[in-house]
Amino acid sequence: MRNTLAIAAREVRTYFTSPLAYVVIGVFLLLSGYIFWASLVRFSELCLRFASNPYYASQLNVNDMVVRPIFGTMGIIFLLLMPVVTMRLLAEERRAGTAELLFTCPVTSGQVVLGKFLGAACLFLVMIGVTLTYPILIMNSGAAPDMKPTLAGYFGVLLMGLSLLALGLLFSALTDNQVVAAVSAFGTFLFLWVIDWMASSATVTLGALMSRLTLGLWEKAGLGIAGPTLGDLLGSLSIIGHLRDFQKGVIDSRDVVFYGSVIFVSLFLTQRVLESRRWR
Amino acid sequence: MLEVSDITKVYGTRTVVDRVSFSVPKGEILGFLGPNGAGKTTTMRIITGYVPPSSGTVKVAGFDVQEQPLEVKRRLGYLPEHPPLYSEMLVRPYLEFVARIRGVPRRQIRARVDRAIERCGLQAVAGRLVAVLSKGYQQRVGLAQAILHEPDLLILDEPTVGLDPTQIREIRSLIKSFSGEHTVILSTHILAEVTMTCHRVMIINEGRIAATDTLEGLTARGGGGRVLVRFARRADGAEAALHALPGVASVQAHEAQDGGFAVGMRPGQDAREEIAALAVGRGWGLLEMRPLTRSLEEIFIDIIRGESSGVADPAAGAAAGGNAEATA
Numbered sequence: 188m189r190n191t192l193a194i195a196a197r198e199v200r201t202y203f204t205s206p207l208a209y210v211v212i213g214v215f216l217l218l219s220g221y222i223f224w225a226s227l228v229r230f231s232e233l234c235l236r237f238a239s240n241p242y243y244a245s246q247l248n249v250n251d252m253v254v255r256p257i258f259g260t261m262g263i264i265f266l267l268l269m270p271v272v273t274m275r276l277l278a279e280e281r282r283a284g285t286a287e288l289l290f291t292c293p294v295t296s297g298q299v300v301l302g303k304f305l306g307a308a309c310l311f312l313v314m315i316g317v318t319l320t321y322p323i324l325i326m327n328s329g330a331a332p333d334m335k336p337t338l339a340g341y342f343g344v345l346l347m348g349l350s351l352l353a354l355g356l357l358f359s360a361l362t363d364n365q366v367v368a369a370v371s372a373f374g375t376f377l378f379l380w381v382i383d384w385m386a387s388s389a390t391v392t393l394g395a396l397m398s399r400l401t402l403g404l405w406e407k408a409g410l411g412i413a414g415p416t417l418g419d420l421l422g423s424l425s426i427i428g429h430l431r432d433f434q435k436g437v438i439d440s441r442d443v444v445f446y447g448s449v450i451f452v453s454l455f456l457t458q459r460v461l462e463s464r465r466w467r
Numbered sequence: 468m469l470e471v472s473d474i475t476k477v478y479g480t481r482t483v484v485d486r487v488s489f490s491v492p493k494g495e496i497l498g499f500l501g502p503n504g505a506g507k508t509t510t511m512r513i514i515t516g517y518v519p520p521s522s523g524t525v526k527v528a529g530f531d532v533q534e535q536p537l538e539v540k541r542r543l544g545y546l547p548e549h550p551p552l553y554s555e556m557l558v559r560p561y562l563e564f565v566a567r568i569r570g571v572p573r574r575q576i577r578a579r580v581d582r583a584i585e586r587c588g589l590q591a592v593a594g595r596l597v598a599v600l601s602k603g604y605q606q607r608v609g610l611a612q613a614i615l616h617e618p619d620l621l622i623l624d625e626p627t628v629g630l631d632p633t634q635i636r637e638i639r640s641l642i643k644s645f646s647g648e649h650t651v652i653l654s655t656h657i658l659a660e661v662t663m664t665c666h667r668v669m670i671i672n673e674g675r676i677a678a679t680d681t682l683e684g685l686t687a688r689g690g691g692g693r694v695l696v697r698f699a700r701r702a703d704g705a706e707a708a709l710h711a712l713p714g715v716a717s718v719q720a721h722e723a724q725d726g727g728f729a730v731g732m733r734p735g736q737d738a739r740e741e742i743a744a745l746a747v748g749r750g751w752g753l754l755e756m757r758p759l760t761r762s763l764e765e766i767f768i769d770i771i772r773g774e775s776s777g778v779a780d781p782a783a784g785a786a787a788g789g790n791a792e793a794t795a
Contacts, residue, residue, distance in 0.1 A: 189567070190567075190568050193564060193567040193568050194568065196564075197553070197556075197564050200556070200560070201553070201555055201556070204555055204556075205555055283551070283552075283553070283554070284547060284549045284550075284551050285551040285552070285553055286551075287512075287517055287545075287547045287551050288545075288547070288551035288565065288612070289568070290516075290517050291515040291516065291517050291540055291543060291545045292540055292565075292568045292569055292570075293537045293540040293541045293568075293569065293570050294540075294568050295537070465517070465518065465519060466519060
């Protein structure tokens with residue numbers, strides 16, 4: 188535990204003594220702040236326009252129109268920024284030779300992985316922590332958002348961000364080149380986003396697909412061709428898709444388990460990669 | 468303290484370390500000597516547990532490096548070939564970080580770091596960024612990092628690279644101060660370093676131990692009681708006449724010195740007086756007579772060459788015997 192914290196603390200220190208943390212946080216706040224401002228302006232315009240019509244006015248909801256799109260935007264910005272946050276973590280240790288220090292100290296590779304992950308998570312927490320000011324800013328106005336769904340949304344982006352960090356860390360362990368780590372992580376993130384679009388168009392059922400792949404044997408064996416579609420499968424792998432329920436203010440255990448397993452599996456694989464790289 | 472038995476490391480088809488075995492008692496300073504690419508660094512990495520051996524075992528204080536790595540690493544200080552520095556950190560926080568992950572108790576961290584800074588002469592740069600330090604200072608920070616937790620076993624891979632002569636002297640005396648309490652293994656390709664700091668020398672070449680000896684033993688190989696004599700006039704019968712002297716074992720024309728002979732004595736005998744008398748009596752005009760000691764450098768090269776070609780250089784003479792038994 189002590190080792191993990193020492194490594195995490197060093198990581199945080201490095202982030203905040205280099206321009207990286209400030210650039211990443213700055214870009215993130217700029218973009219998410221703009222989206223927040225823009226949706227707030229649009230919301231108030233609509234409020235003004237429909238002020239005379241009580242029916243429409245009652246349909247306007249600050250959570251739906253301001254808070255929810257913010258989380259979606261944050262998710263997209265994370266996809267773009269997280270590779271930059273994680274690329275250095277392990278790749279740089281290897282390139283600079285400091286891996287030789289870490290792995291000749293009485294520290295296990297699991298502690299190293301966890302320390303690195305926590306370090307990056309701290310930067311991430313600062314990043315989304317600052318955005319808490321957005322809902323708080325409008326708290327005392329007429330457009331006060333409902334806090335419970337807002338917090339659920341925060342919980343969602345937190346889980347999603349941590350999943351991306353864990354995945355990014357895995358790519359950082361696989362190479363000693365930061366750019367390679369960043370690009371491969373970025374590509375993976377984009378893919379996990381894009382399959383969300385494919386999901387809606389892939390209407391073939393998994394049973395039918397298996398049946399075709401096995402030249403009909405599947406069907407003959409009575410395994411059935413009905414059931415979930417390929418789109419359902421892809422959709423459930425989409426890293427953005429699982430954010431949707433949180434955005435609505437719903438905490439679904441399926442989404443929590445999804446993000447939790449992405450984090451766990453990625454960290455576990457990272458530790459395995461570190462161990463196996465010693466043997467080469 | 469350290470027990471290395473039969474370690475081999477193979478990368479693909481290349482055998483980098485080939486059945487190396489040795490042991491180092493507590494308090495000894497052992498020098499690894501060898502040309503570049505001889506397998507010094509790999510051997511050290513295997514001892515530290517950074518690289519697992521393809522076969523063989525390493526035990527530090529009775530703990531197997533592969534079975535109980537944490538116990539071993541707790542007792543280990545290691546300065547790799549390139550000092551493992553985080554260039555974006557300041558010197559003191561860097562050392563504090565290392566102290567923390569080396570398992571120094573929280574309350575002692577400050578004192579240990581202070582002590583390491585003092586011992587390595589880093590007071591002036593303690594508040595500077597690692598990245599802006601000169602190579603020599605970076606090397607010293609690397610050394611401070613290796614010694615700050617007072618390890619039982621200190622492994623230094625070329626510790627004096629990049630230092631200026633004064634610093635080298637300081638570092639050498641620092642390393643020497645570790646003998647007795649701590650066990651030190653250092654690698655180098657500078658022979659003078661070995662002469663000044665180590666109790667025992669291990670010469671490694673092409674992944675194998677070419678020779679292990681104390682410094683005295685190595686120097687003795689070069690001594691062998693040979694003298695160079697040089698005459699003013701070329702005397703034709705000189706070689707035979709010298710050979711006939713009691714106490715003379717061999718006579719060779721010395722290739723570098725015109726009219727010079729390398730005369731080998733029988734063990735325990737000294738024929739210098741007789742040689743002088745003979746030369747004066749025959750009127751050869753004795754110009755010079757001096758002992759032919761071979762420098763450590765030459766012995767080293769002979770051993771390396773003998774190892775790689777399998778044939779001892781004829782000029783190696785006295786070293787050849789010792790060489791053969793060391794390789795066996």
